[in-house]
Amino acid sequence: MAPKFKDGDVVLAFSGKWVSWAHTAAAYSAFLSALIVGVALHYHKIVENEYYGYPDEWFPSVSATIGDRYPERSSFMLFIAITSGPRFALVGLWYLLTARPNSNLPKFVAGMGVFRTLTCGGWTYVTSTDDHDWHDIFMISYLVATLPWTLGCLALSPDNPRAIKYRKYLAGAFFGTLVPLIYFFIQHKVHKVAGAYTIYAFFEWALILFDVAFDSVTALDFETFELVVRDVKGSSKGKSKLVVEKILQDEKDHQVAQVFGQTFSFSEAIDAVADVYNGFVFWSMLTSLGVLVWYFPLWHMGISGYEAFVMVTVSPSLLAIRSLRLLVVKNLRMCHLLSLVGLLAYQINDPATRLFTVGFAVWMSCLSWAATWYSEGGQPARLESKISAWTVGLIASSAIKFAWQTSNPIWPTSHSENGGHNGLGFILALLAVLRSTRQTPLTSNDLAIQGRKEGSSLLAGLGIGGLFFGLHSLLSDSSTMILWNWEGFPVQGPISAPHGAVTIAAMVGGLLIGLFNDTLARGWTLYGLGCIGAAILTTATNWTGYYGGLALAAYLMAASVPLIGSAARKSPAVTFGFGFLVYNFMVLFHVWVVAYAFVPGGPLVRERTDWVMLATMLLIGCGVFTSVSSTPAAQRKRFNAYLNSRKQRSYYIYILGAIQLFSVAIAYLRFPTYDYVPYHKDDKILTAGIWTIHFSIDDEGYSSEYRMRDLIKELEIDVIGLLESDLQRIIMGNRDTTQFLAEDLGMYVDYGPGPNKHTWGAALLSKFPIVNSTHHLLPSPVGELAPAIEATLDVYGEMIDVFVFHSGQEEDPEDRRLQSEYLSKLMGASPRPSILLSYLVTRPLEGNYNTYVSNVSGMHDIDPSDWDRWCEYILYKGLKRTGYARVSRHTITDTELQVGKFLIGEKEPKTAKARNALIKEAQVPEGRRFPQLFRGEGVRGHKYHVFDEPRYYA
Known part of the structure; x- marks a missing residue:
């Protein structure tokens, strides 16, 4: 019989721990x-x-076990359904146990618990076979919600040492298991290592065990409950302290504890989000400026004059004029609003006018941010808030580009037809500026007493220039440093997706160091580690080089907080005006190293990326020097700033956490599937193409990757070489069109020689697996480097x-002669059937053509009778060529797309006459024909031209 109490009989009473045990038993029963x-x-x-199958793989993954087969799927679903009841009860009891007055964290954690339960049901009952997209959405949502649930439970744990110990162990085991899990999944998916999936499966099962075990620890806490729910120990009444409360009492000076111990305000959180979005808009406008400028030297094939627009960032130099400085400071809202005109520039079709508009926007944006930092220099807490917003805005910009495959949906080069969301971006920016500029700036008297003698303004300006350049050139896109270390197939280093999320994590970690350890962030020790990372990134490749890049990324973000803070307390015209001038010099410097053939004095810095990196770190060192030499009074002011900024700092950390979770979800969604299928596999046809894509900027100055995607897909191209494809520089927007094309078209991709190899780029996309690839830099004693990819x-x-292959320019005949000899020998050394997709800069049957098409190379021209060529050529050997077509570019680029078809499994005819014998299309099987879509007037300005129709060969 149930016990009786003074307030009535209890019909049924049992300990709350049985809710946890019921959940654990049902969950384990489902999987086991x-x-x-x-x-x-x-x-x-x-x-x-x-x-692979048995015996190479001998243990099943979780998804294969609980998937589509009867009766194991039914058994799993039955027990998972039973699990849901105790699961909801577990979340509810946890909330009752941890709820405290004026605290929103328990509500948030409980919400995450309910959300995880619902999404678990989603990926459980909607398998990948039922609906692959929704299965992935539920699965990703579940995994993303696991992090705040786990950390929230740790933060809210009652003062129960045994339970806390188990939670720490199990949480550490869970997150630690993710590292080998991802490693062996990549070994299986990318490297196709036999047995790797079995090892991956063990780690996947371990995740399940740890996940359920973590929640089972609540049994130790729920002993305080007796159901019908009566708290027999009073823990839910707020009488006992949570771990976080005990920490706050025992460690009052602990920075992290103090930050998260503050009360939560939705109004202040919205303020932080608005500030961060303003920072995101700044970086979006700044990173777009280079793309708009780059359009003009591309079409002029040299200096156009429009390059002068890179200098618009020096607008903070106007703050040297006192009356103008006060005018800007008192009208910061208007200045920020004027800068938003750049978000509307996408509606301007004329490239020059669009550049003028964005140039004005960047001018106003740089002026506004410099004045904002300067105006807040006397209030360290508010200054840190604005610096945090600007730096988190950079991370947000990088994360958005990670989600949009290195494009930015609010760039003026974007619009609704190529993935843009410009209108939405402008509306949000307008609301963000109105929200974040509500606070009035300091008065002129306040500005006069900020202590401008804290170190040298000139050295601070040098530091700002180096810092801004490092942030922009390396961290404005998460794949830039990854591509610095790319060496081809087989993959031996990071890849843009999923490892872009790791780059973002390093940026987040570095910024947290800058916020929580000012002394370390501004000191020489961390600077030295940053220099080591820069050296490793510059000299090493694959994982080693990338690890150096991560160290440098963390340092740049950490140093941003103290260096900008120090600069804000000096003359803004020098620190930011001169700083941006130095930044502009570095931008030109890092373009000159590859564009040396087109600019005055270019050969002096030819291929000296190491000089660029050295100059960057030396400039930052100047900023460090003047920062660490600040006075004791300034150091006390920084400490007081921390005391005043604890509460607001927490909101930026929440935003950083959200960005990191977002990037992890994107990494999961973008992970290569490697299940690509050629267009005509039953006919054993390989359709190959060559296209010079002109840096993915169309004739109107808009981003062209969507239009490129459509043409490549409609022409049913299986293998395509892309030239002028390296966009990983500031002047090109730090982009990578190959990521979008490969993922959208379902193709393997070799980016080619990386951005630190000083070429204009050569890339290969293939429906067929790339077994091996090697990158070549061909002899170029005078002109620009000629890149080549050799892939099997x-x-x-x-x-x-x-x-x-992309050869040198017409102006450098000796370069082109040496390159033709090198490539001819390279192709001749291959014992396998071969295809050359190239840009040769020669006329058919003349000059270097006879080196490429020769007994040495063994290569044949896809159509020797096609006399109307100068640049693009397709050559081949050991294959039966069946078709050739030339397709007009319309306004996508400045070069047409050439396509050839090859029949695999049949030998090529032995004589030239037999090889080049033409046949009518009616004699060609349907699966070997080119699409009819491009006949006549074609579609969207693309049509077969020169021959007016494809050519077919016997």
Whole structure:
């Protein structure tokens, strides 16, 4: 019989711990019963994956076990349904246990618990076979919500040492397991290592065990509850302290504890979001300016005059004029609003007018931010808030570009047809400026007493110039440093997705160092580590080089807080006006190293990226020197700033957490599937193309990757070489069109020689697996470097070599002669059937053409009778060529797209006459024909031209 109490009889009473045990038992039963039944009935089927089966793979993954087969799927779903009841009860009891007056964290954690429960049901009952997209959405949402749930439970844990210890162990084991899990998944998916998926499966099962075990620890806390719910120990009444409360009492000077111990205000949180969005808009406008400028030297093939617009960033130099300085400071809202005109520039079709508009926007934006920092220099807490907003805005910009495959949806080069969301971006920016500029700036008297003698303004300006350049050139896109270390196939280093999320994590971690350890961030020790990272990034490749890049990324973000803070307390015209001038010099410097053939004095800095990196770190060192030499009074002011900024700092940390979770979700969504299928696999046709894409800027100055995607897809191209494809510089927007094309078209991609190899770029995309690839820099004693890719593809089981090559310019005949000899020998050394997709700069049957098409190379011209060529050529050997077409570019680029078809499995005719014998299209099987879409007037300005129709060969 149930016990009786003074307030009535209890019909049923049991300890709250049984809710936890019921949840644990039901959850484990779901997974383990499915595993036992699956192994017993369908062992060989559930251990098999897309590459290997038993005995190479001998243990099933979770998804294969609980997937589509009966009866293991039914067993799993039955117990998972039973689990849902205790699960909701567990979340509810946890909230009752941890709820405190004036605290929103328990509500947030409980909300995450409910959300995880619902999304668990989502990926459980909607399998990847039912609906792959929704299965992934539910799964990603569940994994993303796991982090705040886990950390929230740790933060809210009652003062129960045993439970706290278990939670720490299990949480550490869970997150630690993610590292080898991802590693072995990449070994399986990217490197196709036999047995790797089995090891991955063990870690995947371990995640399940740790996840459920973490929640089972609540049994130790729920002993305080007795149901019908009566708290027999009073923990839910607020009488006992949570761990976080005990920490706050025992460690009053602990910075992290003090930050998160502040009360939460939605109004202040919205203020922080608005400030960060303003920072995001600044970086979006600044990073777009280079793309708009770059359009003009591309079409002029040299200095155009429009390059002068890179100097608009020096607008803070106007703050040297006192009356103008006070005018700007008192009208910051209007200045920020005027800068938003750049977000509307996408509606201007004329490239020059669009550049003028964005140039004005960047002018006003740089002026506004410099004046904002200067005006807040006397109030350290508010100054830190504005610096945080600006730096978090950079991270947000990088994360958005990660989600949009290195494009930015609010750039003026974007619009609704190529992935832009410019209108929404402008509306949000307008609201953000109105919200974040509500606070009035300091008065002129306040400005006069900020202590401008804290170090040298000139040295601070040098430091600002180096810092801004480092942030922009390396961190405005998460894939830039990854591509610095790219060496081709087989993959031996990071890839843009998913590892872009790691770059963002390093940026987040570095900024947290800058916020929480000012002394370390402004000191020489961390600067030295940053220099080491820069040296490793510059000299090493693959994972080693990337690790150096991560160290440098963390340092640049950490140093941003003290260096900008120090500069804000000096003359703004020198620190920011002169600083941006130095930044502009560095921008030109890092373009000159590759554009040396087109600019005055270019050969002096030819291929000296190491000089650029050295100059960057030396400039930052100047800023560090003047920062660490600040007076004791300034140091006390910084400490007082921390005391006043604890509450607002927490909101920026929440935003950083949200950005990091967003980037992790994007990394999961963008992970390569490697399940690509050629367009005509039953006919064993390989369709190859060559296209000079003109840096993905169309004739009107808009981003062209969507239009490129459509043409490549409609022409059913399986393998394509892209030239002038390296966009990973400030002047080109730090972009990578190959990421978008590869993911959207379902193709393997070799980016080619990286941005630190000083070429204009050569890339290869293929529906067929790239077994191996090597990057070449061909002899170029005078002119620009000529990049080449040598790749071996697995085409319907046959190994075929594909070469992608961009030769030197017409002005450098000796370069082109040496390059033709090098490439001819390279192609001749291949014993396999080969295809060259190239830009040769020669006339058919003349000059270097006879070196490329020769007995040395063994290559044949795809159509020797096509006399109307100068740049693009397709050559081949050991293959039966069946078709050739030239397709007009319309306004996508300045060069047409050339396409050839090859029949795999049949040998090429032995004589030139037999090879080049033409046949009518009616004699060609349907699967070997070019699409009819481009006949006549074609579609969207693309049509077969020169021959007016494709050519077919016997």
